[in-house]
Every structure is written in structure tokens, then in C-alpha cells.
Amino acid sequence: MTAEAGKSSLFRQRNFLLLWSSQSMSLFGTQLTYVALPLTAVVILHASPLQTGILGALTTLPFLLFGLGVGALLDRHRRRPVLIAADAVRAVALAWIPIAYALDMLSISQLFAVAFVVGTMSVLFDLAYQSYLPTVVGRPRLMEANAKVQVSESMAEVAGPGAAGALIGLLSAPLVIAADAVTYVLSSVAVLGLPADDSPAGDQGRTDATPSLWTSIREGIDVVRHHPVLRWCTAAAVLANLFESALLAVFFLFLVRDLGFGSTEVGLVVAVGGAGAVVGALFVERLTRLLGAGPMLVAAMALPGVGYLILGSVHGASAWTVGVAATANFVALFGLPIFNVTVISFRQVVTPDRLLGRVNATVRTFAWSALSVGSLIGGALGSTLGLRGTVLLSACGGFLASLLLFFSPLRGVRRLDEDEAAKAEADADSAHLTDTEELSESMGGPR
Structure with a gap:
């Protein structure tokens, strides 16, 4: 899954450059909102831990509600128009927050509504993007392309929160959210420059009647359920997201109320964590080759627990505690891009294009649904155990994802090979497999 030697940089390919630019702009804006939205709730609207x-x-609930259906529909329709529409709607929804704030009519219920709309559009965009990327760069270069996008995301996690903290101090959190709306407008303009894509050679390309939506959804679920790598990685992602989102539900409250950090210190902590993600994204291919894919995935899943245990031990507001909290966030986020780039690239390689929307949707639905459940659990725990207790308990729970991979067959896997992926795609294209057991066998597992 690495780029072939001698190939020119993907940045010299116009279509990838446009798609990468689109993602990079919106990712930076998203990091502004990542800090500004909860601070709007906490500082301006005095939200409780449960709120x-x-x-x-509400940001991730749409994956549970709509993810599987969206994935099935994306395997029947073009993906580029979905990318443009999703960006446009997100821009309009986020623009309402500064408008309502200026009119002195902003409420927590409006924040809830905007979070749900933006989350719904993120379902459409993320699934369409992951299904559209292979047509832009080709499957042999997906690891390289995903790594570059992950670096952009991680760099946005460094620059965005720091900029958000400074801007919130000068302006206000709702006004900073307006900048995110602008980035979504710019992102949609960049996607407009990409070539129109065709509908995937999927269900409507068959000679028999087009199957029902539920039949198409079930086929995507069965692919993940029977594939020996996708099954274990999806289960690990669910556990990791469950406990991480429980912690993130009280993360800003913990920094502001328990530790006494201001917006500048909060931005610094989040930015240093983003630097850890940048380093992880930059070295994902080297570390995977050095340690092996399986052992690297096990280690990557253990790091968030280590980092957040350190964070939970911090007391008081001082230069020292800010440094420790920032270092803890660095450790916690270092392994996430390693897991994401490796697993997403493998999933895109092994899945035939006609199934890619559904397989992406299945994994995202289960993994991101855990984010919604975890956020609710974190809010409830914050109201009962306290903020520090929630951080420590969530950190301990995060180790379960690493333990799951450690006791799975993935522990001894050195590489996730693309040879089986090519075989799977050829088999699927020639036979249009419908039997899920046969599909599972053709897709194969790691060597």
C-alpha cells in the first residue's frame, strides 16, 4: 500500500491537489469550531456537563441514524455533487451561530440544532470523500494520499486550536465559528474544479433487478463482518471511540473548571496534541514497515490511555501543569493517525468500488455511533463522578481497544498486503459476487 518508487509527487497531480486543498481548508476551519463551539456552550451559555x-x-449521532443508508445510496450515485452540497449546507448552518449571537438570541438548543445539521452533512461528505478518493489517485497510491490528508488534518489540529484560543480571546467564540463557515465555502469551490465522476459500477449495473436498499446495506455489513482484518479493526475503533468521546465530553470543562486554564492555555494544549498527530502521520509508513502493521496498530491504540492518564493526574494552573497537560495530549493523539491511515487505506484497497460506499458507511456507522454513546456517557459520568473521575475512568477504558487487537490474529501480522485486494477486486468485477461468504473468501486476509 505504499507509493511505487519513481512516481511523481501527488501534489503535482491537479485533481489530488484540488481535493487535498479542499480538505485542508475545511479541516482548519473545523478545528476552530472544535474549540469555539464547546467554549460557546461553556463560557457564554453556561452549559452543564450533561449539555x-x-x-x-449530536455531532456524531447522524452516523448512527443515516450512515448505512447514505453508504448504500453513494454506491448508486455520483459522489462529487454530494461533496459540494455537504460543504454548502455546513457553511450556512455554522454561519447562523454568529448571526444569532449578534442578535442576542443564541441558545443552547440552537447549538444543538447546528451540531446535528453539521454532523449530518459530515456523514455525507466523509463517506463520499472516502469513496471518491480512489478514483482521483488510484488504489496503488492510497496509503500515500491518505497520509498526506492525515498530515493536513494533524497540522490543522496544531494551528487551528491555537489560532482559535487567540481569536476567542480577542473576539468571541461565536465569531470565530464564522471563519469555519468561510472555509467550507472555499472547500466547495475547490471541489467544483474537480472532474465530474460517474456513478459506481454497482447495483444498477447488474442484469437482475436492482436490490432493495436494505439488501444493499446488508451486503456492506456482511463484508465487514466476514473480513478477518476489517472485523477486528472495526471492533477496536468502536471501543476506542466510546471511551475517547466520553473523555472529550468533559475535556474542555476539565481544563477550564478543574485546572483553571484560560482560552489561550486550552488552545495550546489542543495544539500540542495536534502536533503529536502530525508526527504520527508523518512517520506512519516508516513505523509500520519497521514494527509491522499488527504490532504498530496495537501500540497505537494503547497511547491514548497513557496520555489521558497523565492528563488526569494534573492539578492546578501553572506553566508546569500546562506543559504536562500539553505533553499528555501529544502522547494521546500520536497513535491515532497511525491507526487511521493504515486501516482506512487498507479498507479502500481491498473493497471493490461498487461496495466502497457501503463498506465505508458500515465501519463509520459503528465507529462513530460509539462517539455519540460515549459523549452521553461522559456527560452523565461528569455529573456523578466529577470531571477528573471521568477523565481517569475513560483513560483506563481506552486500553481495551489495544487489548482487543493484542489478543486478535492481527498481533502477528507484519503487513496488510494489497495483492489479495487486487484479487478481490478482479473477482468481484468479473462475477459481481452476491454471496457474502464467497465475497469474504475472495477478499482474503493478511498474509
Whole structure:
């Protein structure tokens, strides 16, 4: 899954450059909102721990409600128009927050509504993007392309929160959210420059009647359920997201109320965590080759628990505690891009194009649904155990994802090979497999 030697940089390919630019702009803006939205709830609207948990849950709940259906529909329709429409709607929804704030009519219920709309559009965009990327760069270069996008995301996590903290101090959190709306407008303009794509050679290309939506959804679920790598990685992602989102539900409250950090210190902590993600994204291919894919995935899933245990031990506001909290966030986020780039690239490689929307949707639905559940759990725990207790308990729970991979067959896997992926795609294209057991066998597992 690595780029072939001698190939020119993907940045010299116009279509990838446009798609990467689109993602990079919106990712930077998203990081502004990542800090500004909860701080709007906490500082301006005086939200409770339960309300911040609900706010986080509403951002990811649409994956549970709509993810599987969206994935099936994306395997029947073009993906580029979906990318453009999703960006446009997100821009309009986020623009309402500064408008309502200026009119002195902003409420927590409006934040809930905006979070849900933006989350719904993120379902459409993320699934369409992951299904559209292979047509832009080709499957042999997906690891390289995903790594570059992950670096952009991680760099946005460095620059965005720091900029958000400074801007919130100068202006206000709702006005900073307006900048995110602008980035979504710019992102949609960049996607407009990409070539129109064709509908996937999927269900409507068959000679028999087009199957029902539920039949198409079930086929995507069965692919993940029977594939020996996708099954274990999806289960690990569910556990990791469950406990991480429980912690993130009280993360800003913990920094502001328990530790006494201001917006500048909060931005610094989040930015240093983003630097950890940048380093992880930059070295994902080297570390995977050095340690092996399986051992690297096990280690990557253990790091968030280590980092957040350190964070939970911090007391008081001082230069030292800010440094420790920032270092803890660095450790916690270092392994996430390693897991994401490796697993997403493998999933895109092994899945035939006619199934890619559904397989992406299945994994995202289960993994992101755990984010919604975890946010609600975190909000409830914050109201009962306290903020520090929630951080420590969530950190301990995060180790379960690493333990799951450690006791799975993935522990001894050195590489996730693309040879089986090519075989799977050829088999699927020639036979249009419908039997899920046969499809599972053709897709194969790691060597």
C-alpha cells in the first residue's frame, strides 16, 4: 500500500491537489469550531456537563441514524455533487451561530440544532470523500494520499486550536465559528474544479433487478463482518471511540473548571496534541514497515490511555501543569493517525468500488455511533463522578481497544498486503459476487 518508487509527487497531480486543498481548508476551519463551539456552550451559555455531552453526541449521532443508508445510496450515485452540497449546507448552518449571537438570541438548543445539521452533512461528505478518493489517485497510491490528508488534518489540529484560543480571546467564540463557515465555502469551490465522476459500477449495473436498499446495506455489513482484518479493526475503533468521546465530553470543562486554564492555555494544549498527530502521520509508513502493521496498530491504540492518564493526574494552573497537560495530549493523539491511515487505506484497497460506499458507511456507522454513546456517557459520568473521575475512568477504558487487537490474529501480522485486494477486486468485477461468504473468501486476509 505504499507509493511505487519513481512516481511523481501527488501534489503535482491537479485533481489530488484540488481535493487535498479542499480538505485542508475545511479541516482548519473545523478545528476552530472544535474549540469555539464547546467554549460557546461553556463560557457564554453556561452549559452543564450533561449539555456539553449532548452537544458532542449530536455531532456524531447522524452516523448512527443515516450512515448505512447514505453508504448504500453513494454506491448508486455520483459522489462529487454530494461533496459540494455537504460543504454548502455546513457553511450556512455554522454561519447562523454568529448571526444569532449578534442578535442576542443564541441558545443552547440552537447549538444543538447546528451540531446535528453539521454532523449530518459530515456523514455525507466523509463517506463520499472516502469513496471518491480512489478514483482521483488510484488504489496503488492510497496509503500515500491518505497520509498526506492525515498530515493536513494533524497540522490543522496544531494551528487551528491555537489560532482559535487567540481569536476567542480577542473576539468571541461565536465569531470565530464564522471563519469555519468561510472555509467550507472555499472547500466547495475547490471541489467544483474537480472532474465530474460517474456513478459506481454497482447495483444498477447488474442484469437482475436492482436490490432493495436494505439488501444493499446488508451486503456492506456482511463484508465487514466476514473480513478477518476489517472485523477486528472495526471492533477496536468502536471501543476506542466510546471511551475517547466520553473523555472529550468533559475535556474542555476539565481544563477550564478543574485546572483553571484560560482560552489561550486550552488552545495550546489542543495544539500540542495536534502536533503529536502530525508526527504520527508523518512517520506512519516508516513505523509500520519497521514494527509491522499488527504490532504498530496495537501500540497505537494503547497511547491514548497513557496520555489521558497523565492528563488526569494534573492539578492546578501553572506553566508546569500546562506543559504536562500539553505533553499528555501529544502522547494521546500520536497513535491515532497511525491507526487511521493504515486501516482506512487498507479498507479502500481491498473493497471493490461498487461496495466502497457501503463498506465505508458500515465501519463509520459503528465507529462513530460509539462517539455519540460515549459523549452521553461522559456527560452523565461528569455529573456523578466529577470531571477528573471521568477523565481517569475513560483513560483506563481506552486500553481495551489495544487489548482487543493484542489478543486478535492481527498481533502477528507484519503487513496488510494489497495483492489479495487486487484479487478481490478482479473477482468481484468479473462475477459481481452476491454471496457474502464467497465475497469474504475472495477478499482474503493478511498474509
